[in-house]
Amino acid sequence: MSKANGPKIFDSSTGTGTKTRTHLRLSPPVLWKVILHNDDYTTQDFVVWILQSVFHKPESEAVRVMLDIHRKGKGLAGVYPFDIADTKASQVKTMAEAKEFPLLCTLEPEA
Numbered sequence: 001m002s003k004a005n006g007p008k009i010f011d012s013s014t015g016t017g018t019k020t021r022t023h024l025r026l027s028p029p030v031l032w033k034v035i036l037h038n039d040d041y042t043t044q045d046f047v048v049w050i051l052q053s054v055f056h057k058p059e060s061e062a063v064r065v066m067l068d069i070h071r072k073g074k075g076l077a078g079v080y081p082f083d084i085a086d087t088k089a090s091q092v093k094t095m096a097e098a099k100e101f102p103l104l105c106t107l108e109p110e111a
Helices: 044-053 059-072 082-098
Strands: 003-011 017-021 031-037 074-081 104-109
Touching: 031 044, 031 059, 031 082, 044 059, 044 082, 059 074, 074 082, 082 104
Parallel strands: none
Antiparallel strands: 003 017, 031 074, 031 104
16 A cells, blocks of 8 residues: 655644655456357367466366366356456467467456
8 A cells, every 4th residue: 555645734833744644545456257168160179278278277177177167168267357367368368369279268357
């Protein structure tokens, strides 16, 4: 928490002055969910590999998320500040295109 100096108040009757301090409150960044969507072409192995390499998930968690994607139509890959979430979504898109998979990766604000 940083401090900013406010205006100086001078009391002419006593000859003294006081300086007020304003405390700036920083709010936490808005977080974004990175969502992977199911399709009929992207292999399950590729989705697990994406979750491990881009999102640094251990194998067991990557398989669980991949099964969520397969069964529910989408799955949560991670929650990050916008810049990081956007970068990870771009990485997924680039890697999927390189393998000619139509894997869709979207961002949603965390509620």
